[in-house]
Amino acid sequence: MKHFFSRIIPIFIATLFLFACNKNDNPFGSAKEGGLTEVKSPLVNYYLGITPQVLKAKLLVYQGSVKSTKIEIYKQYFTNDTALTHDPTKNTVISTNSALLKSIDITNQSETHLLDYTFSLSDLVSGLTLAGSPMPTSDATLKVGSYWTLTYKVTNGNGVSQLLNTTTVGIATRFAGTYKVKNQEYYRIGVFRPDVPWPTTYNIKSLDETTYRIIDYAGPFGPPSYPGNQVDFSISTSGVITYVSGQSFNGQPMITCASPLLTNVKCGAAATNTAVADFVNGKDYIIMGVGYNTAGSGPREWYVELEKVP
Numbered sequence: 001m002k003h004f005f006s007r008i009i010p011i012f013i014a015t016l017f018l019f020a021c022n023k024n025d026n027p028f029g030s031a032k033e034g035g036l037t038e039v040k041s042p043l044v045n046y047y048l049g050i051t052p053q054v055l056k057a058k059l060l061v062y063q064g065s066v067k068s069t070k071i072e073i074y075k076q077y078f079t080n081d082t083a084l085t086h087d088p089t090k091n092t093v094i095s096t097n098s099a100l101l102k103s104i105d106i107t108n109q110s111e112t113h114l115l116d117y118t119f120s121l122s123d124l125v126s127g128l129t130l131a132g133s134p135m136p137t138s139d140a141t142l143k144v145g146s147y148w149t150l151t152y153k154v155t156n157g158n159g160v161s162q163l164l165n166t167t168t169v170g171i172a173t174r175f176a177g178t179y180k181v182k183n184q185e186y187y188r189i190g191v192f193r194p195d196v197p198w199p200t201t202y203n204i205k206s207l208d209e210t211t212y213r214i215i216d217y218a219g220p221f222g223p224p225s226y227p228g229n230q231v232d233f234s235i236s237t238s239g240v241i242t243y244v245s246g247q248s249f250n251g252q253p254m255i256t257c258a259s260p261l262l263t264n265v266k267c268g269a270a271a272t273n274t275a276v277a278d279f280v281n282g283k284d285y286i287i288m289g290v291g292y293n294t295a296g297s298g299p300r301e302w303y304v305e306l307e308k309v310p
Helices: 005-020 121-125
Strands: 002-004 036-039 043-047 055-062 068-079 092-095 099-105 112-119 147-156 159-162 167-172 177-188 201-206 211-216 229-235 241-243 252-255 274-276 285-294 298-308
Touching: 036 068, 036 147, 043 055, 043 201, 055 068, 068 121, 099 112, 099 121, 167 201, 229 285, 241 285, 252 298
Parallel strands: 043 167
Antiparallel strands: 002 092, 036 055, 055 112, 068 092, 068 099, 068 147, 147 159, 147 167, 177 201, 177 298, 201 211, 211 229, 229 241, 252 285, 274 285, 285 298
């Protein structure tokens, strides 16, 4: 079955509208009454060529007078692999059928508790058909940027409901993952602004073999006040970071170390825009310096050091 981006976007907007209208991820429960389940792992990375891999995701379960008794997790795979879509522009996305990944009985009656579950590549591909054939049991032909979407159906005392939030299992390369924001600096029109809050973590996903995306954030700017931000960048084999041209942050054009407007953050090959892989402990390190310029006002610049969460 083929899905075109033009068809996906209205569905995405509709989903956002539903989410905005309902604070609870589960419309049949609440944190106070129970019956509420929250997705705590919005992104899980599957790294090509590393076998075997045991993947883990987390849910937060609230129990009360309303009890959740079962969670069913469904999987569906999406790809724009040109070998399958025959679309060299990569604008066409095809998907598999949806199938059950696993069913979990909830026996813990604690008021609030984390529920971890694990799965493997074999679990993800079993029962899925892609372009008329069963999905391969090896990752040799899977493409970076493809992904599974995991959806959740929860049974509780009020009935069965599907959670609005999902988990994306992205096919990724080395530097994709969750990163701690270790050190950061932000300058607004040349003035250092330590009062501006930063997120504690970034989620970074792979777009292809060398290109990555920081999801939801550009420096300190992210949801809910600054929705729609993202930073796309490439990492060379020597660890040099370059930014995809034509980007804008907060609706304003990007500036990099190549611009004379970026004057306050650290620049230079030894100081910033580098990535270092840690093959011993898995704590890869990314250092970035970038910003944007507001016409008639001035530049916004930031420097950030990121450490991967193993």
